[in-house]
Amino acid sequence: MSTVEKISITLTPEMNRVIKQRVEAGDFASSSELIREALRVWQRREDEHEQKLAAIRGKLQASMDDPRPSLPLDDVFENLRKRHQVKTSKCPN
Secondary structure (H helix, E strand, O other), rough: OOOOOOOOOOOOOOHHHHHHHHHOOOOOOOOHHHHHHHHHHHHHOOOHHHHHHHHHHHHHHHHHHHOOOOOOOOHHHHHHHHHHHHHHHHHOO
16 A cells, blocks of 8 residues: 555444454454455445446436337337237136
């Protein structure tokens, strides 16, 4: 780590106990190491969430940019009802 900055955080007694237990068990060399790892995991999760949102936004934009004519909602539901009837009529009781 090239540069570090010391900060102070407030934790619940339970969080502090868990950190101390994990350090004492040898899972981490220090509470700082555990907190840094927790932040890396959180950042990875946030990055993945942002990527998923960007993909969804891209699909929505592609749908809005689609030059094909829109279908009336009633027509869509009627089509779905017909498909459902066909599929359920083929199922044995």
